[in-house]
Amino acid sequence: EDKVVQSPLSLVVHEGxxxxxxxxxxxxxxxxxxxxxxxxxxxTFLFMLTSSGIEKKSGRLSSILDKKELFSxxxxxxxxxxDSAVYLCAVELPRGGATNKLIFGTGTLLAVQP
Amino acid sequence: GAVVSQHPSRVICKSxxxxxxxxxxxxxxxxxxxxxxQFPKQxxxxxxxxxxxxxxxxxxxxxxxxFLINHASLTLSTLTVTSAHPEDSSFYICSARRMxxxxxxxxxxxxxxxxxxxVL
Numbered sequence: 001e002d003k004v005v006q007s008p009l010s011l012v013v014h015e016g017x018x019x020x021x022x023x024x025x026x027x028x029x030x031x032x033x034x035x036x037x038x039x040x041x042x043x044t045f046l047f048m049l050t051s052s053g054i055e056k057k058s059g060r061l062s063s064i065l066d067k068k069e070l071f072s073x074x075x076x077x078x079x080x081x082x083d084s085a086v087y088l089c090a091v092e093l094p095r096g097g098a099t100n101k102l103i104f105g106t107g108t109l110l111a112v113q114p
Numbered sequence: 115g116a117v118v119s120q121h122p123s124r125v126i127c128k129s130x131x132x133x134x135x136x137x138x139x140x141x142x143x144x145x146x147x148x149x150x151x152q153f154p155k156q157x158x159x160x161x162x163x164x165x166x167x168x169x170x171x172x173x174x175x176x177x178x179x180x181f182l183i184n185h186a187s188l189t190l191s192t193l194t195v196t197s198a199h200p201e202d203s204s205f206y207i208c209s210a211r212r213m214x215x216x217x218x219x220x221x222x223x224x225x226x227x228x229x230x231x232x233v234l
Binding site: 004036041042043044045048088090099101102103104105106107 | 158211
């Protein structure tokens, strides 16, 4: 069965701290791995990773994929209270001629305290 | 940007009634839309994949006669929960797949804000 596992389930830090969120996966077929940030409502897209070892960076956020060990990490440096959210990891599975699907992890709830 | 809207954002209904949820891509055309369900403290679970002009593809364990999906145009998909029961209470989120073209290098799913359904 395809699955995506995230850790930790929740995390409380203080502003300015650096955090690392983990995502491991076991899937029969892999196309890409995606990170989303979910506040109260819709998940918003952060990164899409397809190749091992290439870091993607956006401001204080960065992410990297290891396709050999089947995991990805999301780093947030100098955290701010606005970073508080659930961070979702999803793996995109190709389905032949059908539309690719996303399998989501349960997410990591990050709380950044002032 | 790529904006997806959902309506309504919240609905409370009596057991046995049907509820329709709309998902619209506002500034792009989406040949494919996806419907997810998220129970408290759980992951987003894909329910079905909706392709414009054809029948939806349902995931294993999702009743197609209970969750009716219509994708009548390139910007609108609807999910109707028929004869809703309390166990159908959940957060329903749609996403729309934007095809790669021009400055959009790769197809990406953009999520709507979700609809919280409470069945009494």
